[in-house]
Amino acid sequence: MLIDRWGRPVTDLRISVTNSCNYNCFFCHREGHYVRGEEMRPEEIGRLMRVLSKHGVKRVKLTGGEPLMRRDLEEIVSELKSSGAEEVSLVTNGYFLVERARGLREAGLDRINVSLHSLKRDVYERITGVDGLERVLKGIDEALLWGLNPIKLNFTALKGINEGELWDIVNFGRRKGLKVQLIELLDPTSEYYFPLEDFERELDGVALRKEVRDFQNRPIFELDGVTVEIVKGSGNPLLCMGCTRLRVTAEGFFKTCISREDSLIDFISVMRNGGSDEEIFEAFKKSVRLREPFHKLPGSSPKYDDVLEV
Numbered sequence: 526m527l528i529d530r531w532g533r534p535v536t537d538l539r540i541s542v543t544n545s546c547n548y549n550c551f552f553c554h555r556e557g558h559y560v561r562g563e564e565m566r567p568e569e570i571g572r573l574m575r576v577l578s579k580h581g582v583k584r585v586k587l588t589g590g591e592p593l594m595r596r597d598l599e600e601i602v603s604e605l606k607s608s609g610a611e612e613v614s615l616v617t618n619g620y621f622l623v624e625r626a627r628g629l630r631e632a633g634l635d636r637i638n639v640s641l642h643s644l645k646r647d648v649y650e651r652i653t654g655v656d657g658l659e660r661v662l663k664g665i666d667e668a669l670l671w672g673l674n675p676i677k678l679n680f681t682a683l684k685g686i687n688e689g690e691l692w693d694i695v696n697f698g699r700r701k702g703l704k705v706q707l708i709e710l711l712d713p714t715s716e717y718y719f720p721l722e723d724f725e726r727e728l729d730g731v732a733l734r735k736e737v738r739d740f741q742n743r744p745i746f747e748l749d750g751v752t753v754e755i756v757k758g759s760g761n762p763l764l765c766m767g768c769t770r771l772r773v774t775a776e777g778f779f780k781t782c783i784s785r786e787d788s789l790i791d792f793i794s795v796m797r798n799g800g801s802d803e804e805i806f807e808a809f810k811k812s813v814r815l816r817e818p819f820h821k822l823p824g825s826s827p828k829y830d831d832v833l834e835v
């Protein structure tokens with residue numbers, strides 16, 4: 526396993542498989558991927574996993590754009606599972622789940638996160654640009670039917686748009702047996718930025734239990750019949766100090782952090798030019814060496830001079 530200079534083990538990959546999307550959410554950051562190039566092929570993603578699983582990478586999150594835009598996503602999932610990934614999960618807008626949930630489960634997908642920023646048809650369309658609420662709700666039922674569990678709902682709080690629906694989404698999660706994840710916009714200067722602090726206090730008042738997740742130190746409130754996780758990305762050193770994920774762009778670059786554009790390491794050229802597994806690992810190591818928390822705790826500094834291999 527590799528541990529970065531700040532003492533954070535790198536055990537997870539967040540792989541974007543495409544930059545395309547069938548939605549047009551107005552706050553979308555498209556994971557900050559702006560490199561242009563051919564998308565990685567399933568066997569290339571499989572090879573990457575085979576190399577990195579020997580060095581402590583255990584879990585993979587597939588993202589986009591919208592990952593279900595890839596017709597070969599099932600193949601990607603099965604490549605990952607047969608190449609040493611202990612868990613493969615997916616974040617999706619849910620629009621294509623009705624048709625794809627079964628095949629994805631059969632390919633070995635473990636669980637999914639579905640973005641659901643409103644339970645009101647018109648508000649949903651205003652946010653995403655697509656009148657898709659009904660289809661997505663059917664897709665969630667289909668995913669439950671085929672055992673893609675647990676399902677997490679991602680609800681991004683947006684000032685003036687859906688902030689009045691926080692309890693609605695929590696109660697919807699409770700009724701359907703889904704986990705709920707409430708997300709603040711990354712950009713606190715946005716006119717839509719809605720801080721979740723007050724709502725967190727409300728949750729605290731009714732929670733049976735509160736815990737802090739190892740991954741990114743996120744608070745989780747266990748309520749009667751539903752759990753609610755809070756993701757505060759902006760200016761949150763606790764999130765960054767517990768960040769164990771390395772990103773991979775759709776075109777085959779390692780990316781050290783969602784908020785950094787200056788740290789791309791090309792591994793796909795190594796692969797396509799006949800490079801060895803050792804060379805792919807070296808590119809990974811180079812990327813881990815560049816990792817640093819985007820937001821740091823005051824007075825904190827690197828623990829080690831170089832990456833540790835344990």
Ligand SMILES: Nc1nc2c(ncn2[C@@H]2O[C@H](COP(=O)(O)OP(=O)(O)OP(=O)(O)O)[C@@H](O)[C@H]2O)c(=O)[nH]1
Pocket residue numbers: 586588614616638677679706708756758759764768770783
């Ligand atoms: N700052 C920051 N935000 C992240 C990161 N990963 C995810 N997020 C935020 O968390 C939201 C939900 O992420 P998901 O892709 O659903 O997955 P996750 O919650 O990170 O992962 P799991 O809980 O393991 O399913 C995203 O929309 C981002 O806003 C990260 O590495 N850094």
Ligand code: SF4
Pocket residue numbers: 546547548549550552553554555589590591618640653
């Ligand atoms: S569904 Fe996701 S990738 Fe697509 S536009 Fe919305 S936020 Fe962006």
Ligand code: SF4
Pocket residue numbers: 741764765766768781782783784817818819820
């Ligand atoms: S270090 Fe970067 S990727 Fe990790 S939690 Fe912080 S902003 Fe997100």
